[in-house]
Amino acid sequence: MSELNIDSPLFIRFSEWFFLGYFVAISVGYLTLNLISVFSLRAYLPNKVLENIPQIYSGLEPPVSILVPAYNEQLTIVASIQSLLQLSYPLYDVIIVNDGSKDKTMEVLKENFGLIPYPEAYRELLKTKTVRAIYRSTQYSNLRVIDKENGGKADALNAGINASHYPLFCSVDADSMLQRNSLQRITYPFMEDSRVIAVGGTVRVSNGCKVQDGSLLEIGLPKNMLALFQVVEYLRAFLFGRLGWSVLDALLIISGAFGVFRKDVVMDAGGFRTDTVGEDMELVVRLHRTLRKQKKAYRMVFLPDPVSWTEVPEDFKTLKNQRIRWQRGLCESLFGNLDLLFSRNGGAAGWIAFPFMLLFECLGPMVEVVGYILMLAFCWLDLISWPVFLVYTFATISLGMLLSLLSLLLEEMSFHIYNRPSHVIGMLFGAIVENFGYRQLCSVWRLMGLLQWLFGKKHGWGEMKRKGSL
Amino acid sequence: MRIFSIFAERRSLNFRKKAEDWLIRLIAGEKFEPPKIADRDVLDFLYLWIHFQEILRGESKQTLNQALNLFALEPKIHKMIIRGGFEEQLIAATAVGRSVDKQAWDLLLVLLDKASPLMSMTAARALVLIDPVKASDIVVPLIIQHRDWMPSRLVLMLKLADPLFRQAFLTRLEYEVQQSPPYLLRLMRLIGAVQLNRPLPLTEKFLTESDDPNLVVASLKLVCHPSELEFVRGRFNDENWSVQVQIATVLGKIGTPQDVSHLLSLLNSKQWWVRYRATQALIGLPFINRRAINRLIESRSDAFARDILLQVIAENARK
Numbered sequence: 001m002s003e004l005n006i007d008s009p010l011f012i013r014f015s016e017w018f019f020l021g022y023f024v025a026i027s028v029g030y031l032t033l034n035l036i037s038v039f040s041l042r043a044y045l046p047n048k049v050l051e052n053i054p055q056i057y058s059g060l061e062p063p064v065s066i067l068v069p070a071y072n073e074q075l076t077i078v079a080s081i082q083s084l085l086q087l088s089y090p091l092y093d094v095i096i097v098n099d100g101s102k103d104k105t106m107e108v109l110k111e112n113f114g115l116i117p118y119p120e121a122y123r124e125l126l127k128t129k130t131v132r133a134i135y136r137s138t139q140y141s142n143l144r145v146i147d148k149e150n151g152g153k154a155d156a157l158n159a160g161i162n163a164s165h166y167p168l169f170c171s172v173d174a175d176s177m178l179q180r181n182s183l184q185r186i187t188y189p190f191m192e193d194s195r196v197i198a199v200g201g202t203v204r205v206s207n208g209c210k211v212q213d214g215s216l217l218e219i220g221l222p223k224n225m226l227a228l229f230q231v232v233e234y235l236r237a238f239l240f241g242r243l244g245w246s247v248l249d250a251l252l253i254i255s256g257a258f259g260v261f262r263k264d265v266v267m268d269a270g271g272f273r274t275d276t277v278g279e280d281m282e283l284v285v286r287l288h289r290t291l292r293k294q295k296k297a298y299r300m301v302f303l304p305d306p307v308s309w310t311e312v313p314e315d316f317k318t319l320k321n322q323r324i325r326w327q328r329g330l331c332e333s334l335f336g337n338l339d340l341l342f343s344r345n346g347g348a349a350g351w352i353a354f355p356f357m358l359l360f361e362c363l364g365p366m367v368e369v370v371g372y373i374l375m376l377a378f379c380w381l382d383l384i385s386w387p388v389f390l391v392y393t394f395a396t397i398s399l400g401m402l403l404s405l406l407s408l409l410l411e412e413m414s415f416h417i418y419n420r421p422s423h424v425i426g427m428l429f430g431a432i433v434e435n436f437g438y439r440q441l442c443s444v445w446r447l448m449g450l451l452q453w454l455f456g457k458k459h460g461w462g463e464m465k466r467k468g469s470l
Numbered sequence: 471m472r473i474f475s476i477f478a479e480r481r482s483l484n485f486r487k488k489a490e491d492w493l494i495r496l497i498a499g500e501k502f503e504p505p506k507i508a509d510r511d512v513l514d515f516l517y518l519w520i521h522f523q524e525i526l527r528g529e530s531k532q533t534l535n536q537a538l539n540l541f542a543l544e545p546k547i548h549k550m551i552i553r554g555g556f557e558e559q560l561i562a563a564t565a566v567g568r569s570v571d572k573q574a575w576d577l578l579l580v581l582l583d584k585a586s587p588l589m590s591m592t593a594a595r596a597l598v599l600i601d602p603v604k605a606s607d608i609v610v611p612l613i614i615q616h617r618d619w620m621p622s623r624l625v626l627m628l629k630l631a632d633p634l635f636r637q638a639f640l641t642r643l644e645y646e647v648q649q650s651p652p653y654l655l656r657l658m659r660l661i662g663a664v665q666l667n668r669p670l671p672l673t674e675k676f677l678t679e680s681d682d683p684n685l686v687v688a689s690l691k692l693v694c695h696p697s698e699l700e701f702v703r704g705r706f707n708d709e710n711w712s713v714q715v716q717i718a719t720v721l722g723k724i725g726t727p728q729d730v731s732h733l734l735s736l737l738n739s740k741q742w743w744v745r746y747r748a749t750q751a752l753i754g755l756p757f758i759n760r761r762a763i764n765r766l767i768e769s770r771s772d773a774f775a776r777d778i779l780l781q782v783i784a785e786n787a788r789k
Contacts, residue, residue, distance in 0.1 A: 050592070058622040121773040123774065192622065
């Protein structure tokens with residue numbers, strides 16, 4: 001029994017090798033993803049040359065219903081809808097689903113868009129909470145609002161799917177704003193390949209940008225440090241995380257903030273699950289699982305350039321709640337679809353992405369936090385030397401820094417949306433400083449999310465303190 | 471890296487401002503001594519020139535074509551096609567196509583063999599613009615071979631091509647489709663882009679034989695003549711909603727009183743899109759008058775059917 005004590009040499013040796021092995025594996029994994037993304041971007045970018053030239057519509061563009069679930073969004077909803085109504089796309093409609101907001105979301109909508117009750121027959125193909133009324137805008141013929149009882153974001157999206165008319169639907173967060181050409185770009189893969197069932201776009205941080213009436217006037221960086229760190233985080237997550245997985249045909253996440261899906265496929269799969277907080281990821285993983293099981297040919301794609309801008313939390317409490325919710329969503333999505341893991345027809349999704357997500361994204365925070373605690377304890381108890389501890393800390397921090405800097409480099413190689421030298425300096429600063437405290441704090445929050453999932457704590461809509469920057 | 475790119479962007483912006491002014495003066499018919507354009511500015515100039523080409527129509531477009539000659543850019547553009555980087559080659563190929571530069575023909579043939587689908591397709595499009603008849607022998611087989619060419623860009627190329635080229639393409643495609651290649655669906659969709667409003671034997675073949683809903687939809691999109699209606703009616707029992715949508719659309723164009731009962735049955739579909747197209751078809755039929763529609767609304771017990779009828783009537787009234 002004495003060998004199991006914290007001071008037993010076997011335990012110390014095991015811990016050292018375990019954390020070292022884990023660290024090497026995670027580094028190799030992320031750097032490989034990064035490398036794949038670099039090559040993918042190199043192949044993708046030349047195709048954009050002709051996009052700078054005005055193009056007429058080909059007539060192949062599939063009609064799209066944009067679904068915007070909204071809960072207590074009175075501050076941002078008007079700007080968000082205005083940006084959606086300005087999109088350049090031949091045929092689309094916008095469906096706002098007010099999920100029983102307690103604030104004045106509904107009043108604001110009525111006032112700004114001239115809503116009138118529209119006695120439309122509504123077919124409940126996906127079961128949802130009661131729909132109270134459907135409204136139509138007197139100012140914009142392609143805008144409808146569904147007012148329903150509170151049932152969560154997934155329930156609101158399902159109601160939106162029920163009311164949608166077109167074969168594709170695009171989910172957009174109520175605090176997000178799409179770039180004018182985003183819808184045109186994100187539907188491109190559907191025109192090119194009939195196997196495509198879902199496409200995800202990039203989400204970027206709108207804090208610090210100048211926005212007026214739903215239009216992005218000037219791109220900028222936020223002054224708030226938390227928001228600045230998230231700018232770098234979003235770049236890392238989207239530019240090389242998802243792009244890399246997309247190339248491998250193993251994309252497990254399409255952000256609910258901006259993703260387009262084929263309606264029939266989602267309906268066949270039963271729509272969004274209402275008992276999870278990560279309904280977007282859960283749907284994507286479930287689609288992989290069911291379609292692979294049915295041996296159907298399909299593709300889910302991520303595109304780096306159709307952009308949606310979203311407001312991120314600037315205070316610790318909201319950010320903490322968001323990260324806890326995301327981590328719970330991740331756990332629910334993976335463990336709810338465990339059949340995909342190493343399944344016979346699992347492909348890259350089941351054999352590479354799923355185990356990677358499970359090991360490094362789902363359990364990663366636990367290993368990281370336990371690692372820090374153990375190393376500190378070993379060091380404190382003089383069980384390992386300070387240099388060993390410092391090497392461990394230095395290695396983890398430099399990996400984080402390397403990944404952040406690589407994503408900045410990718411951004412610089414490709415889109416350089418943040419175009420002032422002060423932006424580059426600001427992002428470099430963010431990429432370095434986030435590794436000293438912020439990243440570790442996020443790991444702790446994610447660990448809390450993991451524990452909450454383990455102990456089955458309930459979680460509703462992620463409420464966010466809004467600045468109304470949109 | 472960023473500092474260099476900022477300087478380059480600024481310079482490019484300044485040059486474009488000047489070039490825009492030259493082009494506007496030229497289109498307005500003003501006579502002036504054209505300034506010499508430095509090699510490094512040619513790409514920026516061409517971007518602007520193509521932009522103008524896209525937005526202008528008629529005589530101004532002709533004047534714009536002369537601009538390349540006036541600014542002595544043709545040799546530079548040819549050099550770009552031969553020795554330029556990817557972006558330069560692509561833009562230069564686009565420009566020679568728009569300016570119908572016959573001298574660039576052989577240079578474009580070289581680009582046709584490039585590995586990049588975008589490059590080969592841009593070269594093909596330029597060839598079609600320069601000489602549609604001559605290009606048809608070269609480009610039509612390539613459209614069939616190159617399954618990596620983007621359908622949306624191909625459709626645009628075909629829609630904007632000379633009718634002679636479209637006819638040549640259609641003839642070849644009809645032959646290809648008869649061989650039932652594995653990429654049949656792609657070809658059928660392309661036929662839709664060049665359809666010359668005449669019945670095609672292949673629509674009968676697929677409407678009567680195929681089980682693939684995508685292929686049936688593509689075939690239905692090609693139906694344009696009353697003689698093909700019997701094949702459409704043969705698909706009335708198809709349960710696929712996208713097929714039903716297309717049937718409703720076809721009946722809206724060429725349906726007869728005999729088809730009204732089927733359109734009425736489609737009003738009860740669970741799919742909004744089917745109900746919508748069926749209603750549009752019904753209301754648009756020349757032998758259905760307003761009174762008949764009102765009777766139809768009153769007789770409908772299904773709220774969904776009534777709703778969609780009212781919606782389409784309201785939409786039509788707004789037009």
